Amino acid sequence: MVDITETYVDSLALNSAAIKNGRDLVKKNSFPKLCLSDDRTLVFGECKGSGKEPYRCSADYIKPESPVFRCSCPSRQFPCKHILGLLYAYAAGAPFQTEDIPEEIADKREKVQKREDKKQESLAEGQTEPAAKRKTNKSALVKKIAAQLDGLQLLNKLVRDIVQTGLAGVDAKALRTLEEQAKQLGNYYLPGAQASFRELLQLLGQGNQRERDYTEAMDRLTYLHMLAKKSTEYLTARKENPDLSMATDSAIEELLGHAWQLAELKEAGLVLADAELLQLGFHSNTDEVRGEYVDEGWWIHLQTGAIYSSRHYRPFRAAKHIKEEDSMAAVVQAKECFVYPGDVNPRIRWESVSFREPQRGDWDIARSHSHRSYAEAVKMVKNQIKNPLSDKHPVVLLHASRLFRAGDTYAIADEAGKTIALSDLEHIGHPGTQLLPLLKDEHREGQAVLVMFGHDLDTGRLHAQPLGIVTDNGLVRLI
Known part of the structure; x- marks a missing residue:
């Protein structure tokens, strides 16, 4: 059976409310019966509910890598709070009595095993070679790519229309028209491109800080133009040769909206x-x-x-x-x-x-991987940000020879004395630098700092927000 810890049980819960409800059941002693099978593969019990009969819940670890959870309650959340409570009780060391596996669960196990045996028999009898990989329907693929290319033409037209009109000319009426046209992109298998265009329209519709919004809008227009250009080149090549594999050296498929399957x-x-x-x-x-x-x-x-x-x-x-x-x-x-x-x-x-x-050694390993030269780290970040289709907020682990106050804010320095100023990024939307004055003195020297970079379009300068500090024995989270 897997090691059932509170961290493990937390990872099973759908949300924080489910965690709280499961823990509360243990605090209220809602489990009159807590049991464990003799081979320790099944945790089961009964939990008091709103009705006369208690709910019967269990966690079956006959296959530790894929546990099966069962409960007689009507909850649509799974695992429900009763299963979570059962496991929290186990993790907390509550007394569990050893009992035989309930007949209904034994029957279900037997049915699963029979299906597995039958599957193995079929493989042994008629299938000595692994199943052939499903072939791509080239005709359907070409039709889909053709539709995507049509959609990219529409996206290009919308971008050109905005540029020709001018950002100041995109009033409320024009925005409504563009919104209607943006909906059409959903018919061309381009959900990613559609969402990016709608983000631009949302920005133009704010009207809060026009000069700042226009600067960001121009950056987004550049992104959409390059997305249409690069995607058209990529998809045209695939249309001409359907045997070409999807690109794995860039994120262009995901930018267009492809949802990667794990098998792919x-x-x-x-x-x-x-x-x-x-x-x-x-x-x-x-x-x-x-x-x-x-x-x-x-x-x-x-x-x-x-x-x-x-x-x-x-x-x-x-x-x-x-x-x-x-x-x-x-x-x-x-x-x-x-x-x-x-x-x-x-x-x-x-x-x-x-x-x-x-363990302490894990934190030492993490710190040993931090970038010690800021010049090299910044060069890597700038090379990524220069690419119009790349993530504009890369995250890097930097070795901080010292973390110090620099005027109204803070900065970190590498061993060569090169510094990087720390400030909060609008992209995160959650301040972190305000916690820096609370750091202990030993956390200000020789630590590793996880930072997210951002590019200020107005000043052209890089900014870095600290997300956490890796010390020799743990992690100080700043957001």
């Missing part, structure tokens, strides 16, 4: 085997244009020192039924960690993981 990433070799990852930063935000909540984390791969990002999307309409991500203190151990095409901080995802508590 694995086929492309974009997998980290036996990865150990330590989260160094976490942030949640609301994307009004796309209509979803976004939970984003930044992780260091302990084996290589690469900084990856994880993004979890929860559409507004289904948010309460989708697991809400949270900050993670444990080391995540993934047999297979899938890497999306990207730039400095590629997105990662996994299907199943185990956890362990971080």
